[in-house]
Amino acid sequence: MTLYEGATSEGGKSPSIWDYFSHTFPERTNMQNGDVAVDFYHRYKDDIKLMKELDMDAFRFSISWARLIPSGKVKDGVNKEGVKFYNALIDELIANGIQPSMSLYHWDHPQTLEDEYGGFLSPQIIEDFRDFSRVCFEEFGDRVKMWTTINEPYIITVAGYDTGNKAVGRCSKWVNSQCKAGDSATEPYIASHHLLLAHAAAVQEFRKCNKTSQDGQIGIVLSPLWFEPYDSTSLEDNEAVKRALVIELDWHLDPVIHGDYPEILKKQLGNRLPSFTAEQSKMLKNSSDFIGVNYYTGRYIAHLPYVDPARPRFKTDQQLEWRVTNHSNHQIGPEEDRGILHSVPEGLRKVLNYIKDKYSNPTVYIKENERTNMQNGDVAVDFYHRYKDDIKLMKELNMDAFRFSISWARLTVSGKVKDGVNKEGVQFYNALIDELIANGINLRCPSIIGIILKFSRMKFGDRVKMWTTINEPYIITVAGYDTGNKAVGRCSKWVNSQCQAGDSATEPYIASHHLLLAHAAAVHEFRRCNKVHINKLL
Template sequence: MKMHFFILLIITSWLSEKITSLPPDSRVFDRHGFPDNFVFGTAASAFQYEGATSEGGKSPSIWDYFSHTFPERTRMQNADVAVDFYHRYKDDIKLMKELNMDAFRFSISWARLIPSGKVKDGVNKEGVEFYKALIDELVANGIEPSMTLYHWDHPQSLEDEYGGFLSPQIVEDFRDFSRVCFEEFGDKVKMWTTINEPYVITVAGYDTGNKAVGRCSKWVNSKCQGGDSGTEPYIASNHLLLAHAAAVQEFRKCNKTQDGQIGIVLSPLWFEPYDSASPADNEAVKRALATELDWHLDPVIHGDYPEMMKKLAGNRLPSFTPEQSKMLKNSSDFIGINYYTARYVAHIPQADPARPRFVTDHQLQWRVTNHSNHQFGPGEDRGILQSHPEGLRKVLNYIKDKYNNPIVYIKENGINDYDDGTKSREEILNDTFRISYHEDHLQQLQKAIIEDGCDVRGYYVWSLLDNFEWEHGYSTRFGVYYVDYDNDLTRIPKDSVNWFKQFLDPADKDSQSETSCRSYRVTEPPKIYQKSETRVFHGSIDSNLFCRQREEDVDEFHTSLGLLSDVFTFEIPVNSLASTERVKLFIGFPVV
C-alpha cells in the first residue's frame, strides 16, 4: 500500500506539469467552457440606436446639438433616425434571442426621460413607458436587461444653463435622474452601470474636441467654439466621478434595487513600449495605464486619484473633500471594461508649459506601429482599430493584481469594418475578420479566467447592429448584423451571426451522457474504493486543466499525457466544468 501511495505521488507531480501544458484546443471552446452563470450579451447606446429624436417628448441632447450645429464634424450625418430601434426594438430583440444572447446592455436617454434635465420640471411619461416596454420585451424573451445611466447624451438644456459637466450642479441633477430610473425600472433591471467611458467623454469632449461637447483650446483645434484643454478635462472628469458616486448612493438606498448591482464602465487600451529597450518608453507605458485606467478606477475603489495623476497634472487636478472621498470609496460593485485595441507608447519631451493640455501632461504619444514598424493585429486597415486580443488578458491581470481581483464584466468588445463606399455588400457580410477577432478575444478571456484567476463574469459584444458611430457617422460598421441604410434599414446577418449562434448554443454538445469518464469528487486523501469489479486506488490533482473529454477523445487524451490507457484511468469531473474553482483531475490505477 505504501508503495502504491509513493507511486501516486510521483505520478501526480509529473502530471501537474503535463496538465498545465495541454494545448488550448483541448479545452472546450464555446459558452460551456466559461463559468456557470457567465453572461453573454450585446451592447448598444440610446443615441446610436434609438433615433426618434423628436418623438415621444424627447428633448435635444448634446449629441443632437453637436451633430446638427457642426455637421462637418460628424461627416454631415446625424442620428435623427439612427437604426430606428425606438420603433423596431421588438424585432431586434428577436435577433438577440436567435443569437442565444443572455443579456442586452442599453442606455437610457436622459433627454427622453427628463427633457429639461431637472426632475422638478417633470418626468416624461412617454419616455418611462418606452423603456418599460423595452424592458418587458427583453424579459419576455429571456434576455436580462442591463441599463446604463449615462452614455454621453445629457440634455442640451443643462449645457446651455450651466455648462453641463463643467459645473458641480450636474452632480445633483444626475442624482435625481438616477433616482427616477431606479424607482421606475429597478424592479426588473438588476444590472446597472453609471457612467460609460469617462476617459473618452473628458478627453474627446474637452481636450481634442472631437466629440460632443466639442470643447478645447483654440490652438488645439480651431473648430472648437471654446474651452481649455489644460483644465476642463480634469474638471469634467471630477464631476463625472462625483455623479457616479451620487447615483450609487441613491441605488443603495432604493428598495427596488437591493438585489441588484451597479458599477462604472472604463475603456482601457493595452499599451506596449514603442521601443522595448528604452527605459523612457517603458515608463511611458506606466503613465499611459495610469491615465487610461487608474485615473477613474482609483477613486471608485480607494476614494482618491492616483499619486501619478496628482504629480502629472499638479493643481489642475481637483481634489476630493473627505466627504466626497468617502462617497467614492468602494462605490462600484463591479468594474465594467470596454476593451477594443492596443497602442504602442513613446515618451515625448515636456511640452510648452505655456500651453498645457491633458494629452501632453503625461509626456507620451500613442503610436500604431513600434520602432520596428510592427503593428498590432492584421495588416489591413479597419479605420479605427487593430486587433490585440492578448491585451485584454493583460488588462484583466493588471486590474486583478493592482486592485485585489474585483468582479469584472467586459461590457463592450468588438471590431469595425470601415465602409468608404467602395466595398460591396457581400464583402461586408463576409466578416471573417470579425469572427477571428471575437474568437481570439474570447480565448484570451477564457485563459484570464481559468489560468490566471481573473474574476470576470460577463462578455458583451459591440454590437448587434451597425449604427451611428459618433464623429465617424455611418462610415464604420461594428454590427454582426448589417444595416442597409439605403433600403429601409433592413437588418441582414453577417457571417459572424452564425458563428455566435453556434458559440452561444445552450445545448451541451459534449454532455456527460456522451463521455466515458464518470465524475468523482474526491476531497479526502487518496483511498481505495470499488469501481465495477476492479479495485482502484484513486487520488486527485489540482491543475489548471479546463476541458471535457468526449468518448472518442479519451484515448488521445491518455496518449497526450504519455500514459497507457490500459494501466491508468483519467476521469474528468464534468459536473465541475464551468466552475470558477479549479477543476479536479482524478487518476487511478489497479491495486494488486
C-alpha cells in the same frame, strides 16, 4: 439614446448634447446625426425577436436622460411617454427570456443643462444626475438587475474637452480651430471630476432604493487600451507605459476603489486636478460593485521628451506618444478595414491582469470587445435565411429598389457551368427575386461576371432590369494584389509580411486587365441573350 434609439424629436424627448452638436456642427460629425440611427425606438420588438432567434440571454442598452427628463431636472417633471417606452422595452426583453442591462449615461445629457450651467463643467450636474438616476431605479429597478453609471469617462472627457471632436466639442482654440470655446489644459480634469462624483451619487441612490432588485449590481465602465514600450530597451519608454496606464485606468479606478486620485497625478498636475472633499472621498470609495471594461485595441508608447510649457493640454501632460509601430517598424497588430483600430487580443488579458493585480481582484465584466479583422462571412447578416424579414423591413422603409450580388460559388460550385449548376442556389435566387417583386421592390442588382453570366441571364433575366458586372475593380486589384489586405491577399513580401505570395509591381495590372475583359465578355452575353427584360440596363 444617440447611438441607437433615433426618434430624437418624438415621444416628448428634448435635444441632447449630441443632437445639438451633430445638427449645429455637421461637418464635425461627418454629416451624420442620430435622428434615425437604427430606429430602435420604433423597431425594438423586431430587434428583440432577432435577439431571441440568436439565443441572446442579455441585452445592454442606454437610457436617454433627455427622453426621460426633458429639462434635465426632476423638479420640472418626468416624461410619461419616456417611462412608458422604457417599461415596454424592458417587459418585451423579459418576455423573451432576455435580461436587460441598463446604462445611465452614454455620452449624452439634455442640452438644456449645457445651456444653463455648462453640463459636466459645473458641480450642479451631480445632483441633477442623482435625481435622474433615482427616477430610473424607482421606475425600472424591480426588473433591471445590472446597471452601469458612466460609460467610458475617459473618452467623454478627452474627446469632448481636450480634442473637441465629440460632443460637447470644447477645446483650446490652438488644438482645434473648430472649437468655439474651451481649455484643453483644465476642462478634461474638471469634467471627469464631476463625472466621477455623479457616478458616486447614483450609486448612493441605488444602494438605498428599496425598489431595486436584491441581487442587483451597479458599476462604472472604462475603456482602456493596452500599451507596450516603443523601444523595450528604453527606460524612458517603459516609464511612459506606466504613465499611460495611470491615465487610462488609474485616473478613474483609484477614486471608485480607494476614494482619491493617484498620487502621481496629484503631484504632476497640481491645482489643474480638482480635489475631493473628505465627504466626497467617502462617497466614492468602493462605489462600484464591478468594473466594466470596453477593450478594442493597443498601442506602442514612446516617451515625449519635450512639451511646450506655453501650451499645456491633457494629451501632452503625460509626455508620451501613441504609436502603431515600434522602433523596429513592427505593427502592434493587424489593421481593421478603416485603419483606426488594430487587433491586439492579448492586450485584453493584460488589462484584466493589471486590474486584478493592482486593485485586489475586483469583479470585472467585459462589456464591449471586438477583434475587427478576425471576421468572416460565415454568418454576416444571415441574409440567406432572413431575406424575407429583411424585405419586409425594406417595404416598411418604402424602398423601391434593392441592389445585391450573386455568389458565383453558390450557383456553380466548381466555377464552371459545364461541371453543373447548383439547383439549391438557383432556387434561392429565384425565391429572393420573386419576394422582392411581390413587395414592389425593383432589382438593381446582381453583380456577376464571366462564365456564369449566360446561365444567370437564362434563369433570372426575365425579371431583373438592371445588372452590373464588376463592382469597384480598383479596390479589387489594389487591395487584393498590391497591399494584400483584402482577398485574395497577394502582394510583395516587403509590402506586407502577411502576404504568402504575390508581386505588387505587376499583379494589380494583370488582375485588372482580366477583370475588364470579363466585364466585356459579360456585356457581350447580355446583349445577345433573348431572355433579358426589354428595358434592360447593364
